[in-house]
Amino acid sequence: MALLGEALEELRRQSFTGRDAEVAQFREAVRGPGVTFVHGPGGVGKTMLLDVFARVAVEAGRRPVRVDARHLTLGADALPTPVDADRPALFIDTYELLEPVDDWVRDTYLPSLPGDCPVVIAGRQPPRPRWRADPAWRVLTRVIALGNLPADDARAYLSAQDVPVAMHERLLAISGGHPLTLSMLSDAVRRGVTPRTLADLPDVVGALIANLVDEAPSPRHRAALEVCAHVPATTEDLLRDMIGGDVGEVFAWLRGRPFVDECPYGLYPHDVVRAALDADLRWRDPARYSDMLRRKLTVFLDRVLATPHEQTRLDLLAHTVVLNASRSHIAALSELPPSLRAYADGLREGDRASILEMTAAWQGAAQADLVAHWLDRRPEAFRAFRGATGDLCGYTACLQVTEADLGADPGVDAMWQYVSKHGAPRPGEAVRIWRFFLDREHGQRPSPSLTLFVACQMLDIIQLGGDRGWSLVSAFEDPERWTPAMEFLDFWPATAADFTVGGSRYPVFAHDWRRAGITEWATAMHARQLGAPARPPGDGIEAPVLSECEFGDAVRAALRQLHAPDLLRQSPLLDSRMIRRNTRPGTPAVRTLRELVEAGVAALEPADRELLTRTFLRPDTTQERVAAALHLSFNTYRRHRDRAVTRLAAWLWAHEIGDPGC
Template identity: 65%
Template sequence: MTSLGRTVRELQRRAFTGRDEEVALFRDALGAPGVLFVHGVGGVGKSALLDVFADVAAEKGFEPVRVDARHLALGRAALPAPAGDVLLIDTYELLEPVDDWVRDQYLPSLPASCLVVIAGRRGPGPRWRADPAWRALMRVVALGNLSAEEGSAYLTTQDVPGETHDRLLKISRGHPLTLSLMVDAVRRGAAPRTLSDLPDVVGALLAQMLDEVPSARHRTALEVCALLLVTTEDLLRSMVGGDAGELFAWLRTQAFVDESPYGLYPHDVVRDAITADLRWRDPGRYADLYRRKLAVFHDQVRATADERERLDLVVLTVVLNGARSPFAALASLPPTMGAHADGLRDGDRSPIVAMTAEWQGSAQAELVAHWLRRRPGDFRVFRTETGEPRGYGACLDLTEADLGVDPGTDAMWGCAAKFGPPRAGERVRAWRFFLDRDHGQRPSPSLTLFVAWQMLDILLVGADTAWSFVGAFGDGELWAPAMESLDFWAATEAGYEVGGARFPVFAHDWRRTGITTYTDLLHTRQLGAPARPAGQDLDEPVLSEPEFTDAVRSALRTLHTPELLRSNPLLRSRLVRQHERAGRTPAEILRDLLDETAATLKPDLGVLIERTFLRPIGVQERVANSLHLSFNTYRRHRDKAVAQLTELLWARETG
């Protein structure tokens, strides 16, 4: 009679998919001495793979011995002395306290023909890798997630409808345990869009993948590591405070944390599970850590002097966040695969014009050639590892002198003129061109670099930037949702045609929604909370210099009359919005700015502004007397002081 165990094993064998390379490697290794060291994050399928190895060995006439460290009493006598030629050791991380004994005494005592498979969460330690004998006998197998084809094959064996495969694979990232738990959830009627929709699955994953967390501070370090792109000790310190050295050292020991030249990062599925659990368990704490993460990343980028290093940091963020994005345009961004951005070099112009003519026609190619002559410094060339141009982009700093040649830049400038003309000294940034030589505007390393370049430009946006326009993409339907999420509204007035092709344009006015408010909006949208639509800020005033001058004079007169000050347009000006901070009203911020700016005037003028407007001591005649000035002289000095104060404030308003 067939045993229950035999039935269970047969069902497990039918469900097993993929791992062809690993199984082939094991087949080839049978019959010869050596060690296969299999490692991977919890739930990645190490135990299931050892089951298959045992079946393969039995089919070939071997008698495999299977040992699971969870079922052993830890010690030197814990492991058997098999007479056979195949030994499979599972959950090796529990044997790490006696790792030296296993390597130096136990394994050498086995039969000369024995093939040993060790499976654990961590790869072999430095003493394994430093020993030339073990280096010769050992093969290391890093077990990753299932490929899309393997994952889809597994879902097919579980009778999961084909139309749900892509969504489930994207959520699970091909992690076998996550995929298996999601199959169970789907069978119970769930239709998850993200991992956060399945808190029970998240809880089960964390129980499987994480060891015990020693303290609340260690838990915070884990959450920070999941939220940050990469974690260094100084970044961790900026997030959790205190001495972060111990926490950083602990993170480095975790099997699911890898190291890169930029710092530590967790495996994707662990990152997703920790983040989803925190967001479900403590949404307020998640919101606080996320906000601090944005500030830390902003500071990190600004502190990086080299442009290529800055862009590399943003590329990592774009790829990581893109993989989790609900927007198709961002979710499809691939790694850059060694491609990098560079300035224009001799010999670049011809291939740039040629690829433009091939993908977008001769009219667009002629315009590219025009801008290459006029603004070569506004171009970035996306190069292969060998330096060959594989794509390019251009962000043009427009002026009125540029008009009349390019319908694209003319349309963008016209939109700015209609909704808020740039004031003296303010910049209009126009993302006008983008192409990849081999893929056009489809996903490519060049597209990832172009998007990262735009993100970097936003992070470093100066106080002198009035407008940013994105008019380089041909597929408006694809890019509109992503641009809306980034607070760029569809500026239909700025759309244009070149060579019969239509290019949509997306716009953002930094004077109306400055970087502080902008960051808050992104944060709000990331949390899924209601946020005002992009473009709704067009009702906010953009003051001309005469209007600004009148508003400053009015503010000084009504500074101590709240009901009148409340209607002053300065309260909604860029100057005030740039200095928004918690607990301060716009009127209080304006008073602070007036105080700070008056303090920079010459002492006699600063005192005059203070006694007349900021902290008035009475009617102006009394102020004149206190300063030992005739009233006419006082008025002349007062007007001079107000004019200089206004000039300084205007300089801050326009960057």
């Protein structure tokens, strides 16, 4: 009668897929002495691979000796002593538990084994430096870094588990090919669940957290893990900004985790660990999750702005776009691929012909003619997207337009007419239009170029100058696909500005930064990331945008109403860009207005400052008596008063339109 263990072994054998290169490497190693060191994060399939290696050892006429360090309760001396006559092959699993006696294993235990005994060690960490420092062990040690299953092997595994083919790509996207995650997702499918993300399966997330992530030694270590899961790359300074205090020891601990890798920008965890940590914290502690996202946004924006080179800023943003998009339910965002080694660049010689050729091929001759017009008129507005070899793979153009640019491009004409109707740019305010985007091979379908294009738009928002009036996007051709994504980014469909070129209709998306500045934008983005209620994109589009003359009249009225709160609360200045930009969280807009008026008065010449203070800020008598106290006739006083008010209005107007000299 067959044993239950034999049946289990056969089922495991049938479900095993892939790892052909690793098995071939062990077939060579099993012929003689030496150590094969297999390392990788939890759930990546080390134990399953050791099962296969054991069968290979049997085929080679050897007797497998299996040891799992989790079961060694008597200390290191409980390790077995294989007998030479048995032609043994030794397999040690969960070796990370034996790391305290690693020197003894390497220098004493392994040298005592039979001379031709192959050894396989499997653990979460790679061999310690002393294995590589010893020239003898360096020759006799083979290292296998075990990663996730390649896509074809992962599909083969899902087929072996009878998962419907229609679900393969979704499960691959969720798991990234991580074997344990694939196994748990397959089980969920068998239970009738159709997961969209790991967040749909709290039980799976809990199991992955327990298996993948070592127990953090303190709340600060756990917080560091959660930060690492939510930023593209973690450095000591970023960790210090996020969790505070001395983070040297915590960062070193994080760096030593087997599921954490390094890149030029810092540390980052494996994708499945990111997803599991994100889903776990969001489910377990929604309030802390929300707070961390808010702090992360502030810290990350500061970090981007402090980065000196635009290429590095774009790299950071491209990583962030892909990371955040992978958690999105919006198809246009969730399908954005990594930018790989693609990068944004200025135009080079020969780019013009390539850009026009790809535009004509994808969007027709009429659109190509418009691209040619702007290449001649605004070449600095174009960014070229290049692959690793420097070849042009796509492009975009962001035009800053004025009324002088009208008449050549029906798209620009339509958008200018829209902004003129809904809030014409005031003197010094810019209108920027993302007018073109294409990838040479993929058009506007997912590509590294598309990811870079989105990153360029995000960088443009982050680097908003005080002079920005409008941003518009008219580069996309598919409104059904891109409307949800653009609304998530707080750009509303400006359907009245949609236009047609060469038979193709281009939707327009708009954002007026005077009505919803960077603070409101960040607040709305944060709420939408959490799935919390957020103001609709375009909310407040009907709020007036004051002209300079209207603004001056509102300042004069506000001065008269400074000590009449009910009247001041009706001031149109409270909806102004100046107030939104300077209002602190929790501070009433009326208080901000008073503070700005006082700051403006303080910035004036002494005579004007005294006159406005006595008349409006701290009036304690009539204006006639103020004139007498200043030794002025009343007519002269009124002339000086009106001149001082005009100067104050000019100071406040400079803050309204973002004059950098104010």
